[in-house]
Amino acid sequence: MSEATDVSAEGVQAARARRFDAHSIWWRVAADFLHSRVAVVGLALLAIVTIAALAAPWITPQNPYDLMQLDVLDARLKPGTASSAAGYTYWLGTDGQGRDLYSAIVYGLRISLLVGVGSAVMAAVLGTGVGLLAAYAGGKVDAALMRLVDLLLSFPTILMALMILAYVGKGVANVILTLVLLEWAYYARTARGQALVETRREYVEAARGQGIAPWRILTGHILPNCLPPLLVIGALQIARAITLEATLSFLGLGVPITEPSLGLLISNGYQYLLSNEYWISFFPGLALLITIVAINLVGDQLRDVLNPRLQQ
Amino acid sequence: MSADIIDAVPTLEVRHLQTRFHTRAGVLPVVDDVSFTLGRGKVLGLVGESGSGKSVTGFSIMGLVDAPGRVEGGQLLFQGRDMLQMSPAERRDLRGNRIAMIFQDPMATLNPVLRIDTQMIEAVQAHRRVGHAAARRQAADALAQVGMPSPEDRLRAYPHQLSGGMRQRVAIAIALLHGPDLIIADEPTTALDVTIQAQILSEMQRLVAARGTSLIWISHDLSVVAGLADEIAVMYAGRIVEHGTVDEVLDDPQHPYTQGLIGSLPSANRRAPGQGRSARLRQIPGMTPNLLQMPPGCAFAARCARASAVCESLPPLGAPRAGHPGHRARCFHPGPAPASMETSNKTAPKTAMEKRA
Numbered sequence: 001m002s003e004a005t006d007v008s009a010e011g012v013q014a015a016r017a018r019r020f021d022a023h024s025i026w027w028r029v030a031a032d033f034l035h036s037r038v039a040v041v042g043l044a045l046l047a048i049v050t051i052a053a054l055a056a057p058w059i060t061p062q063n064p065y066d067l068m069q070l071d072v073l074d075a076r077l078k079p080g081t082a083s084s085a086a087g088y089t090y091w092l093g094t095d096g097q098g099r100d101l102y103s104a105i106v107y108g109l110r111i112s113l114l115v116g117v118g119s120a121v122m123a124a125v126l127g128t129g130v131g132l133l134a135a136y137a138g139g140k141v142d143a144a145l146m147r148l149v150d151l152l153l154s155f156p157t158i159l160m161a162l163m164i165l166a167y168v169g170k171g172v173a174n175v176i177l178t179l180v181l182l183e184w185a186y187y188a189r190t191a192r193g194q195a196l197v198e199t200r201r202e203y204v205e206a207a208r209g210q211g212i213a214p215w216r217i218l219t220g221h222i223l224p225n226c227l228p229p230l231l232v233i234g235a236l237q238i239a240r241a242i243t244l245e246a247t248l249s250f251l252g253l254g255v256p257i258t259e260p261s262l263g264l265l266i267s268n269g270y271q272y273l274l275s276n277e278y279w280i281s282f283f284p285g286l287a288l289l290i291t292i293v294a295i296n297l298v299g300d301q302l303r304d305v306l307n308p309r310l311q312q
Numbered sequence: 313m314s315a316d317i318i319d320a321v322p323t324l325e326v327r328h329l330q331t332r333f334h335t336r337a338g339v340l341p342v343v344d345d346v347s348f349t350l351g352r353g354k355v356l357g358l359v360g361e362s363g364s365g366k367s368v369t370g371f372s373i374m375g376l377v378d379a380p381g382r383v384e385g386g387q388l389l390f391q392g393r394d395m396l397q398m399s400p401a402e403r404r405d406l407r408g409n410r411i412a413m414i415f416q417d418p419m420a421t422l423n424p425v426l427r428i429d430t431q432m433i434e435a436v437q438a439h440r441r442v443g444h445a446a447a448r449r450q451a452a453d454a455l456a457q458v459g460m461p462s463p464e465d466r467l468r469a470y471p472h473q474l475s476g477g478m479r480q481r482v483a484i485a486i487a488l489l490h491g492p493d494l495i496i497a498d499e500p501t502t503a504l505d506v507t508i509q510a511q512i513l514s515e516m517q518r519l520v521a522a523r524g525t526s527l528i529w530i531s532h533d534l535s536v537v538a539g540l541a542d543e544i545a546v547m548y549a550g551r552i553v554e555h556g557t558v559d560e561v562l563d564d565p566q567h568p569y570t571q572g573l574i575g576s577l578p579s580a581n582r583r584a585p586g587q588g589r590s591a592r593l594r595q596i597p598g599m600t601p602n603l604l605q606m607p608p609g610c611a612f613a614a615r616c617a618r619a620s621a622v623c624e625s626l627p628p629l630g631a632p633r634a635g636h637p638g639h640r641a642r643c644f645h646p647g648p649a650p651a652s653m654e655t656s657n658k659t660a661p662k663t664a665m666e667k668r669a
Binding site for chain 1: 374376404405406407408409412413415417420421422423424425426434435438439483486
């Protein structure tokens with residue numbers, strides 16, 4: 001973007017502005033994003049995983065949460081075995097309770113994505129709010145909030161999660177709550193840093209000069225300029241939350257056993273690994289891996305595209 | 313003083329304004345005892361070099377001085393009411409509404425991620441309870457008024473899609489949205505090149521004259537101010553050193569600093585006798601004083617050829633010059649420039665003064 005200032009260049013810029021005026025900054029980001037083939041693959045994988053999770057009841061032969069549909073006699077069947085009663089094939093085998101693993105994985109993805117996205121979004125809202133407040137209020141409020149953030153970030157995450165879950169108990173909602181408590185601090189720290197930088201910018205001075213109320217300046221002017229780095233953190237935190245949930249479920253503190261997530265499926269199959277029934281852990285593990293890698297690919301590319309230093 | 317205010321209340325009266333910055337290194341008297349009166353529809357050019365306190369004077373009037381800076385003394389009478397006694401909410405109500413500011417860098421004063429319409433509608437709604445559509449119409453009207461071609465298209469643009477000149481027009485349109493009584497323009501043409509500068513200047517002149525808006529034009533560029541302002545106040549190291557009408561200050565400068573400033577002005581027309589256009593520009597010897605170690609007397613004394621023992625105490629803004637009731641200089645030795653500035657500048661500044669600087 002060149003700084004054109006003479007009369008003729010003003011005309012040229014005017015023409016250019018007309019051509020681009022429907023295109024927002026986010027359009028440019030989208031175009032830049034699609035430049036990387038790896039990121040596009042990641043985005044495609046993520047789309048497939050998301051659609052599969054959303055459409056779970058329509059694309060699976062079995063509802064793995066409905067105990068009436070499970071047949072204990074079909075437990076631990078190899079991939080490709082035909083069901084004894086229901087008349088479909090267990091393409092990915094069955095687990096110890098006779099669940100069709102394909103169905104269990106797709107349903108498990110639902111829980112994993114719900115936990116990941118849910119906790120990341122809630123943590124983002126909470127953390128960004130706290131970060132902006134700290135940056136705006138400054139002084140003692142800022143110091144207190146940021147020391148709290150430091151404290152949270154200095155604890156080992158798993159340990160904190162185990163402690164909180166041991167207190168509040170199992171359950172999807174409780175896992176999400178725990179992850180929000182653990183993750184908001186990342187957003188808070190980034191949002192505060194970014195907001196402090198933006199507050200010094202001249203457009204904030206200009207907005208104050210227009211008599212715009214402080215909270216409007218904070219939410220309407222400073223926040224939009226803080227979003228890019230927060231978006232990147234958000235994408236990567238979704239992956240982190242899914243991994244954490246899987247870890248917690250694996251350790252037996254996450255979701256209840258009747259509604260298995262990917263982590264719990266892996267955990268259930270873990271004991272059979274040594275007896276060569278690898279698929280019970282392997283396929284949920286593969287699904288988890290693909291999901292995490294896809295999210296990370298998208299997150300990395302987002303970071304590159306949104307980083308002003310790498311642009312131009 | 314107060315007797316003549318009664319019949320005609322000036323738009324702005326600044327009395328002994330004092331703004332200090334409390335830094336770790338010490339207290340900086342950035343604006344020190346600045347006073348001036350600005351009538352309705354008048355244009356004041358506030359001139360000085362970088363760090364002379366002219367911008368901070370503007371920010372003080374706006375109420376936008378941030379920590380570590382503080383307005384610590386004086387009065388800011390806007391239409392007769394002291395703004396320093398107002399609540400923050402009252403002042404915010406004036407900002408952008410009755411008093412508007414235009415900043416130097418049009419690149420930086422528009423929010424880069426918001427479209428022009430978003431920003432202008434926000435500015436309208438900050439002071440008026442109107443709907444989105446009405447606010448947008450008002451924004452389009454304001455853009456048309458500042459000579460923006462196809463304002464509807466421009467409203468949908470992002471700042472980076474506009475040139476510097478167009479962005480400054482947007483900033484001016486925002487300043488004019490509520491028909492303010494006073495506009496403070498902080499070097500709004502400095503970041504633009506000369507042809508755009510001329511357009512913006514004539515546009516401002518037209519708009520301000522049409523509405524009777526008072527204008528404070530902060531600039532380091534005497535030639536810009538010369539064509540625009542009614543009065544000029546020259547600032548040096550936080551104080552006004554000379555104040556008068558444009559003609560008085562430019563044609564008949566009394567303060568040696570003003571004379572030096574005018575002498576260092578490049579001009580397309582000036583030729584030194586017998587030297588052609590390649591004559592060297594004059595400069596003022598020495599440096600501006602460090603605000604942390606301000607001399608107790610005249611701040612300019614160390615660089616001044618006229619300095620004498622009296623200059624070690626602070627000169628007041630002197631009595632008006634005979635026949636020119638508004639023309640004052642903060643100097644113990646006011647007077648017209650010596651016939652040959654060249655020689656006076658080559659003379660080294662004198663003795664004790666030099667050591668202190």
